[in-house]
Amino acid sequence: MTETTVFIVDDHALVRHGLRAFLETQKDISVIGEAENGKQAVAELRARATDHSLPDVVLMDLMMPVLDGVGAITALHSDLPNLKIVVLSSFSETERVHAALQAGAAGYLLKNSDPSEITEAVLSAQRDQVHLDPAVAHVLARSMRIGPGIVLSAREREVLVLVARGSSNQEIADTLFISERTARTHVSHIISKLGVASRIQAALWAIREGLVQVP
Template sequence: MTVLVADDHAVVRRGVRAYLESLDDVEIVGEAGDGQEVLDRLGAMSVHRALPDVVLIDLVMPRLDGATTTALIVERFPGVRVVVLTGFGERERVHGALGSGASGYLLKDAGPGEVAAAVRAAARGEVFLDPRVARQLTREMVSPASGLGALTLRERDVLMLVAQGRSNQEIADQLLISERTARKHVGNVLRKLQLSSRTQAALVAVREGLVPPQGRPVGDDG
């Protein structure tokens, strides 16, 4: 398995690299300090048809965060799997990462064996979750969130942009995603909030204090 390690802290990258390189079935093919560098490296690798099997990525990084980077990796390089390795286990971050297409989610205090297991599972096309994250998701299945609490961080961002009157293409440009992905996020927002139009979504955003009661007219482009 080939792996690219992405974290804005060099000491973390080196530690993860040192461990993974001690495994017989893993080869580290690169490092990156932020999301944009990840995409640049993958773009260069794709020219030579040498993309890694797995990208092990942090969520909080400069220039381009891990969730946004994950979504772009999945969109541009569908054969590459992404495993999140982060210090944050909040519900919204977990949903944001998994909603962006991550194949695994680990907390940084996970044991070395769990990191290896997550990488191997991702390379096989499977999903590996930190046990605490898995328990959290299980609890949510028993008592699912509703209203704004059901939205991921990315979906909240989309809701705020919808309330500002942005079209799907403008949302895509703002969030550095495709128009198709933006349209999908808008649809998820409407479905989760049980709404039928962008205008209703905008009113909810204003009512909940996400945006001030002003802005451009809201269209219904889906």
């Protein structure tokens, strides 16, 4: 298995060093860099893009001086749309979470998460999957505003459940014995029917409607 590389962004040195120490104990994960604020992170990651040494996943704090996490995610997502960024924050307020996900974050964890959750979030992002802290998912699901009268086919519901569980299009295809292209088409139709902008929002709808249970 290819090693998953991680870049840590947090203004607290103790947090950065603690995360590095923990992640480097995990099999097939290595930390290749750190930054202490969003501005430094953007500069460093843009430089890494130039010399083809970008990390697979960035762990990003939100509340930082100079340039905060949302600002950094926005800048990086504009320049490097395929870069996987997972927020690791102390805050679960709806507005902050929405802002981070809208900016382009691929996941959102709270800093009081179990260490194994951090590992799972990193690996999920590397696999193009979404990983949300259960408390964050509940907050977001309750805040969603989607009109009534939405009807999904039985197959679309099956696909949506797998999306909400974090499955990639290929994993959905493998589970349902369909092609990856068909799985991708189903996901696009679901997003269109729900009138949402992303897989994350579709997953949150599934959680709110009780199709998937969050711990």
